Structure formats: C-alpha cells, structure tokens
Amino acid sequence: MDQEKKLPRRAMIKAAAISATAAFVGKVNLPATEQPTNDDPTKIQGTPPGKVGTRSPFEQPSKKASDISGRTPLQDLYGIITPSDLHFERSHAGVPAINPDKYELLIHGMVERPMIFKLKDLKRFPAISRIAFIECSGNFRSGKETMTPQEICGLTSQSEWTGVMLSTLFREVGVSPKATWFLAEGSDAAVMTRSIPVEKGWKDAMIAYGQNGEAIRPEQGYPARLFLPGWEGNMNVKWIRRIELSDQPFMTREETSKYTETIKDHKIRQFSFDMDARSIITYPSYPQEVEKGWIEIRGIAWSGRGKIERVEISTDGGKHWQYARLQEPVLDKAHTYFRYLWHWDGSPTEIMSRAVDDTGYYQPFLKQLIDARGAEMGGYHLNPVTSWLIERGGRVLFKPEKWK
Amino acid sequence: MLRSISIIGMLFLLVACKGNNEKFPERYGFGRLASQAEIDSQNISIRPDGHGLPAGSGIAATGKVIYLAKCAMCHGPTGTEPTANRLVAPFGDTTKSKTIGNYWPYATTIFDYIRRAMPFNAPGSLTNEEVYHLTAFLLCSNHIIDSTKIINQVTLPEIVMPAKHLYVDDDRKGGNEVK
Secondary structure (H helix, E strand, O other): OHHHHHOOHHHHHHHHHHHHHHHHHOOOOOOHHHOOOOOOHHHOOOOOOOOOOOOOOOOOOOOEEOOOEEEOOHHHOOOOOOOHHHOOEEOOOOOOOOOOOOOEEEEEEOEOOOEEEEHHHHHHOOOEEEEEEEEOOOOOOOOOOOOOHHHHHOOEEEEEEEEEEHHHHHHHHOEOOOOOEEEEEEOOOOOOEEEEEHHHHHHOOEEEEEEOOEEOOHHHOOOOEEEOOOEOHHHOOOOEEEEEEEOOOOOOHHHOOOOOEEOHHHOEEEOOOEOOOEEEEEEOOOOOEOOOEEEEEEEEEEOOOOOEEEEEEEOOOOOOOEEOEEOOOOOOOOOEEEEEEEEEOOOOEEEEEEEEEOOOOEOOOHHHHHHHHOOOOOOOOOOOOOEEEEOOOOEEEEOOOOOO | OHHHHHHHHHHHHHHHHHOOOOOOOOOOOOOEEOOHHHHHHHOOOOOOOOOOOOOOEEOHHHHHHHHHHHOHHHHOOOOOOOOOOOOOOOOOOOOOOOOOOOOOOOOHHHHHHHHHHOOOOOOOOOOHHHHHHHHHHHHHHOOOOOOOOOEEOOHHHHOOOOOHHHEEEOOOOOOOOOO
C-alpha cells in the first residue's frame, strides 16, 4: 500500500496513458471511423509524447501502388510539400537497401582527377536546399470517369531537397571543358542509366541526400540521388553510384527504347528533358461531392521551365476564363498552389484549370497536343488541361478524352 | 552589463547584414582519388561508338539456346509474343509494340542493357560471352543481321539500326507554342 502511495503522480498518469494508448493502438487496424474516440477529450489524459509523430487514424492518405510505381494522393494534400512517405515512386527493379557507410559516388571519365566520395564526404561540402517538384514524364492516364487526380497524374511530388551542387563536385574532380555529356548511374538492380548534358550539371543539378529536412527516403534514392530541377523524373537517377563525363550521349535503353515519344511522320523525339507547364484541380475532383453555393476550387500548377505566371479557371466548360489566386511562395520549377472562389448554382457544368508559365507557355488541351504530335503520339510528356464534370446532384467526375 | 551585451549583439548583426565574407575555394580536398581498378570494377557502360565493349563474340544460334533457358519464360519462346516487354518485331511490322527491330536506334544498347539489367530475376548474372550471343540472337530475330554474322566489339557498333533515321532531338523550348 505504501509502495503505491509513493509512486509519483506523474508516473502514474503516464502509466495510465500508456495503457490507454496500448488499448488504442491495438485497435488501429479498424477503419478510422470505427476507432474508439472520446466524446469528451477534455475528461481523459491524452497520449504522451512519442519518438515519432503519427497521422490521425482518421486520415489515411496513401500511395496507389502498381508493380512499378506508387502515386501521390494529390487530392488529399493541402499544400505544396508532399509528405515524404507520400512522394510518388517509380523504380525499374525495386528499391535497393543501401548501407550509408558503404555508399560511394565515383566520378570519372573526362576529368582531371577521377574521385570517389563517401556519403560523409558529400555532406562536408557546402550544401544548398531547394523546393522543387519531380515528375515522371509518363504522368498522364485517362480512360474512365471514375478517376482521381492521383490516378490521372499522381506521378508528381514536391520536396525540399538538400545536397551538394554538382558544379561543386565538377570543380573538385576538374571536369574537362571538352566534356559535353555525363552518364548518371544508379546502384539499383536495373543499374539505371541516363545521359545528361554537362551544361545542366554546371547550371543547377544537385546530389541530394536530404528530403524535407531528414535523410532522403529509400524510395527516393537513399542515401543520395541526382536532382535535376524541372527535368523528367527518370533522369533524376536515384541511389546514384557513378557519374562518367563524356563527349557524347551513351544512348542507354531508358533514353532510346523508353522516355522517347512518337510525334508526327513516325518521327521519334529524343532527349525531351523539360517538363512543360501543367495544372490540375484537386478540389473538387472525383470521388468528392459538392453542394450548391460557395466552393473554393483548389489545385496545383507547375512548370519545369520556370515559375507559374498564372492559372486560369473556367467553370463553364472553357467558354470563359478567370484568374485563380496563387498561394505564395510561387517558386521556380515548383508546385504552386492555386485557389478560386466560385458560386455554384447547382446546374451541371464542367470546370477546368490552365497553367501559364513565365516563358508564356499555355498548358495545352489534349486536342492541341494531338494536332502538334499526331494521333499516334507517344505517352510521354502529356500535360493536357484536365476537366471535371459536376452533375446536378453534386457528383464530380473526370472527363476522359479519347485519342487512340 | 546587459546593455553592453546587446550592443555587442547588435554590432554582430550589423556585420552580418553588411556583407558575407565567406570565401569559397576552387577545391575542398574532400573525397579520395579513384584507382583504375576501382573505376574498371564499376564502369560497365557501352557507348554507341563501341567504347566500353569487352572482348568476346557471339552468334545467333548459341544465343537462341541461352535465350530459351534464361529469357523465354518472360519474353516468350521467340520474343515475338505480345508480352509486356516484347523483344522482336522487325521494322515495318504492323505491330504497335516498340521493339529492338522497329524502335531501337543503336545496337550497342542491347548489349549494355542486357548485361546490366537482365535476366530480370537475376540481373548482372550473365557472362560477356553470353551477352554477345543473346545480342546476336535478338538482332537476327529482328531481321537486322543474318544468322552467320559474328557479333563482337568491332561489328556491333557498325550495325545501323532500321529506326535510327526516325530520331529527332527535342525542339520544345517553352513560349506560346505547343510541340
């Protein structure tokens, strides 16, 4: 009895809270809505601090995974940073498990001094951080009305990337002025390779080891990846192990057989690096439902060529266009959040957004892409205006457009 | 006392605002030189001019035997089967699948890719000789070489692939145009 009395009050509360948590955690598999909650949370101690934070069990955003990729739930996000565990992933042979102490980056070829950098070496160089998107160039799906933003274009995500500028490493190894291309090679089982113009390496390429303030996630290239702001996702080689300077492209499988697109006259367009401007309304979108009255239309817009200049919204199927409000920060080569307040009178309509970037490029309609590239156009670099149909009852459906 | 601390603090702030006097060296001396042996152990890339191709040679008939044992289970017995990754469809074939025969611009890529990534269930397991044989088999099946042609570091880069002339460089450059 005395013993019990001596237990400090704090410890007792903690113990009670822990057992309450344990009971709670034990039920986590239940659908969120069936989990026990307190009708009055002011009458019971809450969960004590833990080692890592958790999502509310009521919030279950998740990637939509296939055998080769996982898509970001764009419709569940409120801002421009993609939570790291929801960043899209695409790999060609799965996610490798790499020991950071054994990790090495080799830079050789047309350089004065071929060199090897361990992860701790990379971290010693002056670092920079940059918020920018990475988007897979095969990021457009269509075909049926019941598609979410995630399914249509969820292969784009945004993080704050931290690392060393590739130009710093280029100086360290003494890249030859005659080098015009470099090969980036990953250490996954696909030993992924892409050729990249040296110019991009000097301009803004980075070897990133940080993502949203912590170590980069395995799915995004742990412990280090190449980051090429604004350029197609596949070139941002993850788990990078080797860079070879050369005076010509290597014509790897991923820049010939894949990541090239058929355009008019059976021509095949190669080295399409830049991601053109694009936008999508994420609210309202399928499978959400809306009510008559005020609706704030929300979404993201981005361009691999610069900043978003403006986003135009149509709520009448493209007849009239209004400017959306852009949420600061509006960053170079970055997802930019937009909003537009609209009063819906309840009649069926079609809403859509169109991004304009600071080069003056207008996000095209699918028809414009077909006119430019031909009906046989390939599936890469498709960034068409995406429409949502709003039915009388408030149901929102994607408007799929056929082209093949 | 307190006052003098805050004055010193303000002075520091002023200095920081006035200018940043960091000096960035041309080189930092981090990392180490790579030896030739270290480079060779990792450098598996093949260029279209043949640079990087190892010694060895291959022929279609031998390639077919290896193909049936190590590749057919996923790519079909002949490679013409409509699998997700169809390997054979000669140029001009009416199929819509993109293959080595109707789409690939360089033959060296076949060697490079098979050696680095195939077979999918055992990547990096093939010998250079096996890769040469498989390359010959796939080139022959796609009607690019005949069955007697020997594929090696000299003959492989000489092959002109049927789809090569279709390749054009990206000419999109932003601005108000759709390409």
